[in-house]
Amino acid sequence: MAGPATRSHQAYAWHRVSEDEKGDNLVGAYKWAAEHWAPLDRRDVSVDDADPGWTQDDEKYWWAILNPDGSARPAYQSLLQARKKWHPTLT
Numbered sequence: 001m002a003g004p005a006t007r008s009h010q011a012y013a014w015h016r017v018s019e020d021e022k023g024d025n026l027v028g029a030y031k032w033a034a035e036h037w038a039p040l041d042r043r044d045v046s047v048d049d050a051d052p053g054w055t056q057d058d059e060k061y062w063w064a065i066l067n068p069d070g071s072a073r074p075a076y077q078s079l080l081q082a083r084k085k086w087h088p089t090l091t
Helices: 010-015 019-036 059-063 074-086
Strands: none
Touching (some): 019 074
């Protein structure tokens, strides 16, 4: 899955993907889960947002799909687009 996109956390470097890859991975994981775990309702699954106090020096920062100020990252946009496709009646 997604991980740190910075060199400051080398222990997690093997997780490193771009923000777009993070979105693709998350959308693919939700799709797989829906196909293999029938009771899963994608509307009920929570994903990480960044704590307002996090900076790029916090390794947790890189796992989030929202920025500390609440603005969306590409992964969030990917999930939002997928949700609209999966549940067209939701806004």
